[in-house]
Amino acid sequence: MKRYERDKEFMEHVGHLIDHPRFQRLDGIVQHQHSTRMEHSINVAYTSFRIARKLGWDSKSTARGGLLHDFFYYDWRVTKFNKGHxxxxxxxxxxxxxxxxxxxxxxxxxxxxxxWGATIAPPRYKESYIVTMVDKYWAVREAARPLRRPLRKAYIKSIRYSRKILYSNH
Known part of the structure; x- marks a missing residue:
């Protein structure tokens, strides 16, 4: 069971939406190269919900808005619009x-x-700013997913090398 699924309050707000067949269709659509649109939407919703809850803001609306922020079915990398995706x-x-x-x-x-940032009109509510920023965070994190393991290995290797040098001098 995933962490968000164990959060009863979160699931009370959005569980029925996650389980809806129309939302489940997002699981077959690639979002940021290494995530599905459903996975991305849940990541954004749950992270945003936790921030709003911690701040005492409207966590229910934040969770629902975050979950549904990318609720579309086309591949944005190939579909072209006059005004842009x-x-x-x-x-x-x-x-x-x-x-x-x-x-x-x-x-x-x-x-x-x-x-907002790619579009002109700023958010009206503080909860909208949370989802805007969390959406960007998860987009970068999901797109960079394949880099995480090699970077972690390189980091661990550099720590070991540093320790070897440090302790060899004593």
Whole structure:
């Protein structure tokens, strides 16, 4: 069982959405080279939820908005739009999310504004900023996944070498 699945409060807010067949379709779509869109969405939702909960902010809306922020089915690397993916996909995600659940204003803002930085309109709610930043964090982390093992090995090797030099001089 994964960590987010053991978090009862998180699962009360979004478990039914994660289990929905329309959301489950995201599991077959690559997101950031080394993750599925479903995996990415859950990562963003759970990390954002935990931050909002710790700060005493609206953790339910943060979890739901974070989960549904990339709720679209096309491959953004090959589909071209006149206004660009960063502008188009949040609107598609809101439309798809409304088919599953009634969104409050905060959840809608989280989904629509999560690409702030690549788009002009800033978020209206503090919870939207959480999801915006966490989304970028997970995008980088997921894209860099294959680099983590070689970098860790190189780091461990350098620590061992440093210790060898340090202790050989004494």
């Amino acid at each position: 960063a502008w188009v996909h949040p609107r598609i995600a809101v439309r798809n999310a409304r088919k599953l659940v009634d969104l409050n204003k905060r959840e809608e803002d989280i989904i629509l504004k999560h690409m």
